[in-house]
Amino acid sequence: xxxxxxxxxxxxxxxxxxxxxxxxxxxxxxxxxxxxxxxxxxxxxxxxxxxxxxxxxxxxxxxxxxxxxxxxxxxxxxxxxxxxxxxxxxxxxxxxxxxxxxxxxxxxxxxxxxxxxxxxxxxxxxxxxxxxxxxxxxxxxxxxxxxxxxxxxxxxxxxxxxxxxxxxxxxxxxxxxxxxxxxxxxxxxxxxxxxxxxxxxxxxxxxxxxxxxxxxxxxxxxxxxxxxxxxxxxxxxx
Amino acid sequence: xxxxxxxxxxxxxxxxxxxxxxxxxxxxxxxxxxxxxxxxxxxxxxxxxxxxxxxxxxxxxxxxxxxxxxxxxxxxxxxxxxxxxxxxxxxxxxxxxxxxxxxxxxxxxxxxxxxxxxxxxxxxxxxxxxxxxxxxxxxxxxxxxxxxxxxxxxxxxxxxxxxxxxxxxxxxxxxxxxxxxxxxxxxxxxxxxxxxxxxxxxxxxxxxxxxxxxxxxxxxxxxxxxxxxxxxxxxxxxxxxxxxxxxxxxxxxxxxxxxxxxxxxxxxxxxxxxxxxxxxxxxxxxxxxxxxxxxxxxx
Numbered sequence: 001x002x003x004x005x006x007x008x009x010x011x012x013x014x015x016x017x018x019x020x021x022x023x024x025x026x027x028x029x030x031x032x033x034x035x036x037x038x039x040x041x042x043x044x045x046x047x048x049x050x051x052x053x054x055x056x057x058x059x060x061x062x063x064x065x066x067x068x069x070x071x072x073x074x075x076x077x078x079x080x081x082x083x084x085x086x087x088x089x090x091x092x093x094x095x096x097x098x099x100x101x102x103x104x105x106x107x108x109x110x111x112x113x114x115x116x117x118x119x120x121x122x123x124x125x126x127x128x129x130x131x132x133x134x135x136x137x138x139x140x141x142x143x144x145x146x147x148x149x150x151x152x153x154x155x156x157x158x159x160x161x162x163x164x165x166x167x168x169x170x171x172x173x174x175x176x177x178x179x180x181x182x183x184x185x186x187x188x189x190x191x192x193x194x195x196x197x198x199x200x201x202x203x204x205x206x207x208x209x210x211x212x213x214x215x216x217x218x219x220x221x222x223x224x225x226x227x228x229x230x231x232x233x234x235x236x237x238x
Numbered sequence: 239x240x241x242x243x244x245x246x247x248x249x250x251x252x253x254x255x256x257x258x259x260x261x262x263x264x265x266x267x268x269x270x271x272x273x274x275x276x277x278x279x280x281x282x283x284x285x286x287x288x289x290x291x292x293x294x295x296x297x298x299x300x301x302x303x304x305x306x307x308x309x310x311x312x313x314x315x316x317x318x319x320x321x322x323x324x325x326x327x328x329x330x331x332x333x334x335x336x337x338x339x340x341x342x343x344x345x346x347x348x349x350x351x352x353x354x355x356x357x358x359x360x361x362x363x364x365x366x367x368x369x370x371x372x373x374x375x376x377x378x379x380x381x382x383x384x385x386x387x388x389x390x391x392x393x394x395x396x397x398x399x400x401x402x403x404x405x406x407x408x409x410x411x412x413x414x415x416x417x418x419x420x421x422x423x424x425x426x427x428x429x430x431x432x433x434x435x436x437x438x439x440x441x442x443x444x445x446x447x448x449x450x451x452x453x454x455x456x457x458x459x460x461x462x463x464x465x466x467x468x469x470x471x472x473x474x475x476x477x478x479x480x481x482x483x484x485x486x487x488x489x490x491x492x493x494x495x496x497x498x499x500x501x502x503x504x505x506x507x508x509x510x511x512x513x514x515x516x517x518x519x520x521x522x523x524x525x526x527x528x529x530x531x532x533x534x535x536x537x
Contacts, residue, residue: 049353055386055414056431058438059355106355108390109397110445112438114479159478161445198356 004085013090017150017183020172024082024179025131029073034176036071037133037200040064041104060112064102068222074102075225078204079234083129083179091125091208097234098126098205098213105141105199111192114159115166118184121152125208126184131177133200138173141193143180143201145170150186157187164191206234240285242524242533245407245454246491247292248272249302256302258293263424263493270492272306272314278495282504285524286313286533288488290345290381295319297334300341307340312537316341317381325350325365329372336378342531343379343403344369349388349395361398364391374399379531383407386414389439396446403448403530405486408455409472410440425493426458432468437475444479450530451480453507453522454488457497464498465509473510482518486527 005013013019025033044064051057067074078084078097087095105112119126136142146169148154160166171191172180182188193199207213214236219226223237232238250256252266260266272289279287291303300318307316318335320328335341350365352358361367373380380402382392389412396404417429443449453473460466476485489503507514507522514522527533 045354052355052390052435053353053385053387053415055412055417055428055435058435059387059390060438060442062355108355109393110442112442114442114444161479 004089009086010089013086013183015151016147017186018145018147018170019083019086019181020174021083021179021181022174023177025077025080025177029076029080030177032073033077033131033202034133036073037064037102037202040067040070040102058112060106060108062104062106067100067102068219068225072225074100074202075222075231077131077202079231083181086181087127087129087206090127091206094209095127095206095234096209096214096236097219098207100205101203103201103203105190105193105201107193107196107198109192111141111163111190113190114161115146115157115163115169115187115189116159117149117187121185123185124210124213127181127206128184129179129181129204129206131179131202131204132174133202134176134197136173136178136199136201137195137197138171139191139193140173140195140197141199142171142173142191143182144172144189144191145180145182146187148186150183152185155187163189239520240524240528240533240536241283242486242527243279243284243287243489243491244405244452244486244527244531245288245290245488246275248275248289248306248492249293256305257298258302259299260293262420264293270495272310275491276310276313278491278500282501284504285536286315286527287491288317288527288531289314290317291319291341295321295324297331300335304335304339304341311340312534314340315531315533317379318344320344320346320369326368328369332369332372332376332378336376343373343381343405345381345383345407347384349384349391351388351391351394353387355390359391359394361394364395367395370395370399370402373402377401377403379403379405381405381407384412386412386435388412389436392440393443393446396443396449400446400448404443404446404450405530406440406443406449406451408452408458408490409469409476410436410443410451411455411459411472412436412440421457423493423497428458430459434472441475441479444481444484447484449480450484450486450526451476452486452488454490456506457490457494464502465506467510470510477511477514477518482514482521483526484530485522486530487522487524 219235250269318341456466
């Protein structure tokens with residue numbers, strides 16, 4: 001189960017650009033994650049409100065800062081075998097961690113973002129895994145993706161103002177612990193949230209290794225927690 | 239298609255006829271008259287402009303703008319101000335200033351809702367709700383340059399009042415607390431991060447057809463001289479989000495007469511957005527303002 005993509009999953013990844021992992025995080029790990037998420041959300045909130053007033057942060061999404069230094073669960077989630085085996089496979093077992101966004105999107109009349117790809121095709125393969133920390137219902141700010149839009153010959157796509165009008169898109173509601181992996185050359189968005197529940201998720205960001213991509217010292221502060229050769233490698237410390 | 243400068247200010251020396259508040263770059267004896275503006279406009283082939291009140295929010299403070307609108311009714315429209323103490327019941331003030339005067343709306347610097355984005359947002363409790371409600375009833379324009387803390391609150395009111403025409407000032411950027419200084423010409427300089435939070439607040443208002451944005455105020459946000467190339471990405475983001483039919487060019491006169499000069503500002507769109515199609519250029523340089531703000535036909 002944790003051994004990496006099947007031929008069918010390889011095909012879907014290459015043709016569609018995404019994979020869904022239900023129950024990717026569960027049990028004690030999910031409990032740890034939710035508790036750490038809520039604890040640090042509360043602890044850092046006042047600082048975020050001040051940053052909004054200073055024009056340094058948007059009020060439409062809230063990222064807990066420096067999470068890797070706050071709780072090891074935010075490190076542990078980066079190499080959970082259920083999906084990390086796939087990240088390794090798709091990057092030819094040469095992956096680095098770029099970072100993570102531990103994010104809550106408050107209720108708002110529209111979405112905090114529009115349809116977009118993250119990087120151009122000239123950029124090394126860039127993969128995100130969005131892990132839901134709470135249940136995300138349909139219409140609850142769920143992640144959406146245009147299958148196949150990651151391919152160089154796809155499109156053109158337009159930044160439609162009505163998110164639901166994007167041709168061919170697929171929406172991914174899911175239970176807490178669901179992970180959606182996607183190729184960020186592809187067009188994606190957070191849909192509008194018409195429920196009464198803010199969406200909590202963690203966006204894990206990986207990339208095919210290229211020289212000097214991780215600045216020296218970038219993860220030095222968490223070196224003690226990078227307790228295996230593989231962790232040191234994916235964080236650029238070895 | 240007329241070429242329209244969608245935002246700027248005129249004022250004259252302080253006098254009993256034209257009282258106004260004074261400040262660092264608006265001392266009592268300084269004047270930036272409408273005739274001076276018209277000379278600049280003529281040299282750059284600009285036909286019409288929006289005069290935005292400054293120097294006080296009482297009806298008396300609006301005397302000079304009202305004088306200009308009355309003198310040149312086919313060349314200018316106006317945007318007024320509302321005193322903060324009038325916000326709970328602004329109807330009489332708004333009606334008085336818009337009664338056939340050429341003032342078509344009001345500028346707001348705040349929204350006045352909860353600070354915490356996780357709090358329930360009931361627009362009826364927002365400080366400016368009565369202004370929005372009356373603007374909806376009287377078909378008035380709201381001209382927004384709100385503080386950063388309020389940027390996300392605009393969406394609730396735009397959503398509640400789809401009939402109110404809204405113009406986001408100065409590229410939709412909302413100044414943060416403690417981020418303002420002045421340059422050597424006495425103009426505001428606003429320190430803004432290169433990845434601007436407005437990308438996730440005001441720019442997202444592109445969903446609403448009643449919201450437009452002004453391409454103006456570059457001098458205040460840019461860290462580079464004209465043509466402010468560090469803001470090219472922001473210009474593009476506005477264009478791809480709102481489209482040319484919902485973007486208006488403006489100079490923010492008179493603050494740009496000396497640096498970089500009105501003539502240069504009149505060329506900013508072609509300098510910084512050289513790939514525009516002709517119809518997009520026409521829209522940004524006047525077509526959008528003509529349609530959305532209902533500028534009168536020239537005589």
